Amino acid sequence: MVGSQADAGQASQAAPVDDSALGVAADRVSRSTLRPAIAELQKEQKERAAALKDPRTAARQLLAERGWAGEFSCLDALWSGESGWDPRATNQSSGAYGIPQSLPATKMATAGKDWRTNPITQIRWGLGYIEASYGSPCAAQAFKQGHGWY
Incomplete structure (x- = not known):
């Protein structure tokens, strides 16, 4: 007990630490860590706003990222016929939903929790489905x- 009291007494006599430098350094680290995340969030918000206005614009960009820039006319014909590029399009008889007409609609949840309303999420899922299936x-x-469905 005496030893621990002595240790406590010595600790209280230690020179005070100037933590203002630590605060500045921590602030710099926080900002440098957050900067890329903030930039990515801003990019996603701009993409979503553009996609809500015209999902085809987002599709062109996503096709290019996959090396399929020359395939837009095929995708446009496919999804124009399926949904008219409407992210809320619903097939009344089958329940297929969204731009790619996912059946069941909930399959698109694997691409993001905003699958019901976000054209980018739907397009990403649809392109993944197309790549895996065709x-x-x-x-x-x-x-x-050739078959009347895809």
Whole structure:
């Protein structure tokens, strides 16, 4: 006990720490850490605003990211026929939903919790589905022309 009291007494006599430098350093680290996250959030907000106005614009960008820039006309024909590019389009008989007409609609939840309303989320999911099932938008469009569905 005596030893711990002595240790406590020595600790209280230690020189005070100037933490203003620590605060400045921590603030710099926080800002440098947050800056990329804030930039990404701002980018996503701009993309979503543009996609709400014209989902085709977002699709062109997402196609280019996948190396499919030359396949937009196929995707446009496919999804114009499916949903008219309406993120809230619902097939009354089957329940297929959204721009890519996901069936069941809840499959798109794997792409994001905003799948019901966000065209970008729907387009990302739809492009993933097309790639996994057909290989490319033009292959999906060709399949649809031959079968009446994709």
